[in-house]
Structures are given as C-alpha cells and as structure tokens.
Amino acid sequence: MHQFKLAEDPSSSELHVERASVSIGRVQIVQDVSFHAHAGEFVAIIGPSGSGKTTLLKAMTGELSYSGSIRLAGMETGKLSAEYLAQMRGVLPQASQISFPLNVSEVVGLGVIDRRQGRDGRARRIRDALAKVGLHGFEGRSYQELSGGEQQRVQLARVLCQVWEPVADDGNPRWLFLDEPVSSLDIKHQYQIMQLAAGYAAAGGGVVAVMHDLNLTAAFADRILVMKGGKRLSFGGRDEVMQADLLSEAYDFPLALTRSGESDVPLVVPGGGSVR
Amino acid sequence: MTGIALPDLFARRFVSSGGNREPLARAALVLLAVVAGLTMLVSLAIGPIAIPVLELLPHMPGRVLAASAGAPEGVSARDWIVVTEIRLPRVVLGALVGAALAVAGAVMQGLFRNPLADPGIVGVSAGAGLGAALFIVLGNTALASVMAILGIYAVPLAAFIGGLITTLLLYRIGTRGGITSVATLLLAGIALGALTGAMTGLLVYAADDQQLRDLQFWGLGSLAGSNWEKVASAAPIIGVMLVSVPFLARGLNGLTLGEAAASHIGIRVQRLKNISILLVAAATGASVAVSGGIGFVGIVVPHLLRLTIGPDHKYLLPASALLGAILLIAADTLARTIVAPAELPIGIITAFAGAPFFLWILLRKRGLTGL
Numbered sequence: 156m157h158q159f160k161l162a163e164d165p166s167s168s169e170l171h172v173e174r175a176s177v178s179i180g181r182v183q184i185v186q187d188v189s190f191h192a193h194a195g196e197f198v199a200i201i202g203p204s205g206s207g208k209t210t211l212l213k214a215m216t217g218e219l220s221y222s223g224s225i226r227l228a229g230m231e232t233g234k235l236s237a238e239y240l241a242q243m244r245g246v247l248p249q250a251s252q253i254s255f256p257l258n259v260s261e262v263v264g265l266g267v268i269d270r271r272q273g274r275d276g277r278a279r280r281i282r283d284a285l286a287k288v289g290l291h292g293f294e295g296r297s298y299q300e301l302s303g304g305e306q307q308r309v310q311l312a313r314v315l316c317q318v319w320e321p322v323a324d325d326g327n328p329r330w331l332f333l334d335e336p337v338s339s340l341d342i343k344h345q346y347q348i349m350q351l352a353a354g355y356a357a358a359g360g361g362v363v364a365v366m367h368d369l370n371l372t373a374a375f376a377d378r379i380l381v382m383k384g385g386k387r388l389s390f391g392g393r394d395e396v397m398q399a400d401l402l403s404e405a406y407d408f409p410l411a412l413t414r415s416g417e418s419d420v421p422l423v424v425p426g427g428g429s430v431r
Numbered sequence: 432m433t434g435i436a437l438p439d440l441f442a443r444r445f446v447s448s449g450g451n452r453e454p455l456a457r458a459a460l461v462l463l464a465v466v467a468g469l470t471m472l473v474s475l476a477i478g479p480i481a482i483p484v485l486e487l488l489p490h491m492p493g494r495v496l497a498a499s500a501g502a503p504e505g506v507s508a509r510d511w512i513v514v515t516e517i518r519l520p521r522v523v524l525g526a527l528v529g530a531a532l533a534v535a536g537a538v539m540q541g542l543f544r545n546p547l548a549d550p551g552i553v554g555v556s557a558g559a560g561l562g563a564a565l566f567i568v569l570g571n572t573a574l575a576s577v578m579a580i581l582g583i584y585a586v587p588l589a590a591f592i593g594g595l596i597t598t599l600l601l602y603r604i605g606t607r608g609g610i611t612s613v614a615t616l617l618l619a620g621i622a623l624g625a626l627t628g629a630m631t632g633l634l635v636y637a638a639d640d641q642q643l644r645d646l647q648f649w650g651l652g653s654l655a656g657s658n659w660e661k662v663a664s665a666a667p668i669i670g671v672m673l674v675s676v677p678f679l680a681r682g683l684n685g686l687t688l689g690e691a692a693a694s695h696i697g698i699r700v701q702r703l704k705n706i707s708i709l710l711v712a713a714a715t716g717a718s719v720a721v722s723g724g725i726g727f728v729g730i731v732v733p734h735l736l737r738l739t740i741g742p743d744h745k746y747l748l749p750a751s752a753l754l755g756a757i758l759l760i761a762a763d764t765l766a767r768t769i770v771a772p773a774e775l776p777i778g779i780i781t782a783f784a785g786a787p788f789f790l791w792i793l794l795r796k797r798g799l800t801g802l
Contacts (some may be wrong), residue, residue, distance in 0.1 A: 251688060253687050254686075254689075255742035258741070260571065261743060392748075
C-alpha cells in the first residue's frame with residue numbers, strides 16, 4: 156500500500172512524543188503526553204476545546220517550549236534551528252492574518268523556501284499548489300479580499316510549497332502539522348483537503364492534524380490521539396478509539412456510533428444507544 | 432524591431448504574469464533610479480544662481496571622491512564653488528537622509544506589521560533628537576571630553592543611542608505575544624515623545640542664544656548648513672544600513688504572516704527583530720543628527736510604493752530608498768527656492784504634505800479593520 160522507501164534508521168521516519176508537558180506562563184496546558192506517529196500515517200488529535208490539542212501541536216512544531224521529549228526523525232525539535240525545521244515540516248496555523256496587501260501568489264510563494272527553484276520553477280510550484288487546493292487561477296487575487304475558507308486553502312497551498320515532496324531527497328519523510336485544517340471550509344472542500352492530507356501520508360509523508368470534526372476524523376485518520384484536560388485520554392488505531400463510551404467520556408457528552416449503508420466508516424451522532 | 436517589440440513584451444509580461452508583480456517592480460526600480468538622477472541634476476542647477484550643471488557634471492566625481500578643491504579649467508570659479516561646496520553636499524545629504532528615513536519607515540512597518548509605524552510618529556526621532564540636543568548644548572562644556580574623542584561622530588552616535596533606547600522601549604510596550612496594537616504603539620509613541628521632548632526642553636532652557644537658534648532650526652528639520660563634514664558623519668551609518676537592509680527582505684516578507692508562521696518557514700525571528708531595530712535606530716539617529724526632525728517621509732514613501740509595486744520587501748526596500756531620496760531632494764529644492772532668498776525648514780514642507788496623507792491612511796485603515 157505504501158510504496159515509499161524508508162530510510163535505514165527507523166527512528167528517522169517517526170515522531171516520538173514522550174512525557175511532553177507544556178506550560179504557558181504559570182499554567183500547565185499539556186501534561187505528560189506520550190505517543191508516536193510514523194510517516195505514512197495520518198494522525199488526528201481530537202478532544203474538547205481547551206484540552207490542549209493546539210498547544211501540543213505548537214510544541215511539536217517548535218513554536219512553544221516543552222519539557223519531556225519531542226523527537227522528529229530522532230532529533231529533539233526544541234533544539235533544531237528554524238531553518239532546519241523548515242526543511243522537515245510545514246505548519247498550517249489555525250488562523251492567518253496578513254499585515255500587508257499581498258496577493259495570493261505572493262502568500263503562497265512565501266512557502267517556496269527551496270532556493271534551488273528558479274523563477275519559473277517557483278511560479279510552477281505556486282500554480283500547482285493552488286490547483287491542489289482547488290484555487291486554480293487565484294494567483295493575482297488579493298488575499299485580504301478572499302473568504303475565510305479560501306484564505307485557509309491559500310495558507311495550505313503555502314505550506315504544501317514548503318514541503319512539496321512527502322519524502323525528501325535524502326529519503327527522510329517530511330511532515331505536515333495542521334491545526335484544524337478544514338474548520339472553516341464547506342463540505343466539498345473539507346473532503347478535498349482531507350483527501351489531500353491523506354494522500355500526502357499515503358505517499359510517505361507524516362501528517363498530524365488537530366481535528367474538531369469527528370466524522371471526518373473517522374473517515375480519514377489512521378490513528379487518533381484523544382486529549383482531555385491536557386492529558387492523553389487514549390491513543391490508538393481508528394477502530395480502537397472510535398468507541399461510543401470513550402468519545403462520550405472525552406467530550407462529557409453522550410455520543411453514539413452508527414454506520415450508513417455499505418460504508419465501514421462509523422458516524423458519530425449525539426445520543427445514548429450504540430449501534431455496534 | 433526591438434523598438435516595437437520591447438514595450439509590447441513589457442505589456443504582455445504585466446498582463447499575463449498571473450499575479451506576479453515582480454516585472455512591474457523591476458521596471459519601477461529602473462524608472463525610480465533614472466528619476467533620482469534627474470532630480471539631483473535639477474536640484475544642483477536651481478537656485479539664486481542658475482548653473483549649467485551638465486557642463487560641470489564630468490568633473491564632479493573627482494570632487495566627491497578625491498576632494499580636489501580648485502575649479503577645473505573652463506569652469507567659472509564661482510559656479511564651481513556654489514555647486515561643489517554648497518549644493519552638491521546638500522543634494523548628497525538630502526539623498527542619504529531621504530533614503531534612510533523612507534527605508535527606516537518601511538523596515539519599522541514590516542517589523543511592527545503595521546503601515547502606520549514610522550520613526551517620526553512613534554517617537555524614535557524624538558529620542559534621537561534628545562541624544563543629539565545633548566551634544567549640541569553640552570558638547571563644549573559637560574560633554575567636551577566625549578566630543579573630543581568622537582569628533583564629528585559624537586552627535587550622530589548620541590542620536591543613534593537615543594533612537595535605539597526609544598525603539599526598544601516602544602517594542603516592549605507596544606508588542607505583546609508578537610502582535611503590535613496600533614493604539615498602544617501610537618499612544619506609547621506620544622508618551623515617549625512627550626518625555627523626550629520635556630528633556631530636550633530642559634536642554635533648551637540651558638542653551639545660550641546661538642545654541643538656541645541651532646536647536647530651533649534643527650528641530651523643525653532642515654538641510655540648510657549641509658557640508659561635506661555632515662555628509663561624512665552620516666554617510667557611513669546610512670550606507671551600512673542601505674547595504675544591509677536587502678538581507679532583511681525575505682525575513683520581513685515572512686513576518687507578514689506573523690511571527691509564528693515566519694518561524695515555521697525557517698526565519699530566525701528574534702535575530703531579524705534585533706537587526707531591524709538596530710538598523711532603524713542607526714539610520715534614524717544619523718538622519719536626525721544632520722537634518723533634525725524631518726517627518727512623514729517614512730510613512731508616505733513605503734505606502735505609495737505598496738499601492739503600486741506591492742508589498743514584497745525585496746523591491747519595496749530599494750524602491751523606498753530611491754523614492755525617499757527623490758522626494759526629499761525635491762522638497763528641499765522647494766524649501767530653498769519658494770521664499771528665496773530666505774528658506775523654509777524642509778520639515779514644514781514634509782509635514783504639510785505628509786500629515787494629511789497620514790490621516791488618509793488612518794481613515795482608510797479604520798474603514799477596513801475597525802482600528
């Protein structure tokens with residue numbers, strides 16, 4: 156299924172989080188979270204608002220300092236330089252405000268950090284990335300005049316430009332860290348972007364995404380980390396985690412699972428009884 | 432054939448470039464460079480004495496580089512002295528100061544992620560002014576020993592330190608979590624401006640008559656009294672700034688995404704901020720030391736350029752340097768001819784033109800973002 160070649164050292168294709176804790180000011184937001192992800196997988200982080208999902212993601216991307224250990228390709232992310240990290244992973248933040256009137260191709264172009272790209276290669280990369288997120292021909296549009304969903308997709312195109320090949324020349328996988336990548340999109344684009352992310356993983360890259368939509372998570376994630384109150388509530392494969400009682404506990408709200416038609420993907424609905 | 436093909440080629444590139452404003456920006460840079468050259472020539476020619484500048488032109492590089500004094504053969508000694516000792520240093524200083532102020536504005540706006548940030552408006556110039564005033568008033572008495580060591584660099588250096596302290600304070604006050612609030616920034620600028628103004632006032636109180644005249648004229652902003660010594664004191668500092676600022680372009684572009692996202696694409700944000708603050712303070716300090724409080728160049732120039740060539744700092748910074756030089760030389764030419772034989776402080780002209788412009792940006796921005 157996964158047709159990429161792994162580098163010799165198995166740790167080079169893993170994200171290892173061991174007893175990571177993150178504090179902002181004096182408040183501890185994330186406490187002793189451990190899990191590991193392999194490149195080639197789509198890992199979703201779910202949990203109620205305020206459970207520390209985004210904070211954990213920010214620690215993994217090097218934006219927040221942490222205690223414990225977060226290793227990407229065997230290296231402690233907190234010790235890597237911004238330049239080095241930028242070669243290994245791209246980050247899609249939750250919301251992106253831009254301070255000056257850049258147009259779409261200028262925003263996306265900020266992601267082209269590979270200096271070997273000539274002027275034409277750069278323009279082609281920008282065009283291809285925009286096509287991937289369904290914004291073909293948007294190059295000359297003003298970023299600030301786009302809708303929230305379009306802005307979100309422009310940002311994703313920028314991130315894709317940065318880590319274009321899921322596996323780098325040296326055989327090491329690249330990583331996508333996405334903070335609620337589809338929260339401001341309509342259903343068509345939600346599926347489009349989720350397929351894009353899943354495709355990135357299938358091609359050998361690593362994908363870690365903070366998700367709010369449990370049904371999209373069930374449809375696309377290979378493994379799921381459930382957070383609650385800053386701690387890890389559960390971590391495992393989709394079928395392990397997608398359980399009515401576990402999800403109900405995570406969200407403090409009665410949830411049930413159902414299936415529609417032939418699909419083997421569970422649907423999460425409010426309510427008491429479980430169909431499984 | 433090329434005569435027909437070239438404009439056509441340009442037009443096609445602009446139209447079909449799919450959001451790529453770079454060809455336009457490159458063309459604008461060439462145009463600005465040509466206009467800058469022409470503005471300098473016109474400014475050299477205009478004045479109480481009309482001077483055939485084109486005839487003198489071939490001899491000028493020798494004067495600037497080698498400081499050879501006498502008039503070359505076939506040139507009137509009077510014309511030669513007027514041009515080389517009065518107008519040329521003034522034009523060169525005007526170009527340096529205009530470029531420095533405009534680039535300092537552009538860098539500061541990129542750093543604070545706000546089109547209204549400018550060394551003049553947020554009080555950096557006032558801080559630099561305090562440093563400079565300190566040496567103007569006390570240079571012969573309390574600070575004479577420092578003056579003796581630093582020579583012509585004492586005033587620019589003091590202005591630089593004053594500007595640096597103000598910039599650092601502003602950054603600490605106005606920025607929280609990487610986000611600068613416009614309101615806090617402007618209000619902090621007012622407060623810091625008032626504070627440094629009060630301290631400068633104390634110095635004015637202690638100044639003698641001659642110093643008072645110097646301070647007052649200098650406070651309004653003027654290029655009068657430009658000479659090669661002033662050029663020599665400001666040129667190294669402004670030169671370093673103009674040469675190093677292109678290396679900030681990628682970082683400042685990244686910073687438009689915010690500090691976190693800039694770091695994600697591989698920009699060392701803290702280092703970028705440190706260098707930017709240092710360069711802004713240095714350039715503002717050097718400009719204030721030689722020309723006083725010339726305001727609004729740093730607001731007007733980058734804003735006009737963003738509207739035309741776009742906000743890419745790779746082009747915005749050099750274009751700001753050129754347009755800043757052009758505008759300041761033009762304003763100075765106006766300042767010294769409009770009420771001849773007297774002259775207006777150039778700061779009055781830039782304020783008359785710049786302040787309404789500032790209000791216009793403010794109103795437009797308020798409409799957009801609910802400032």
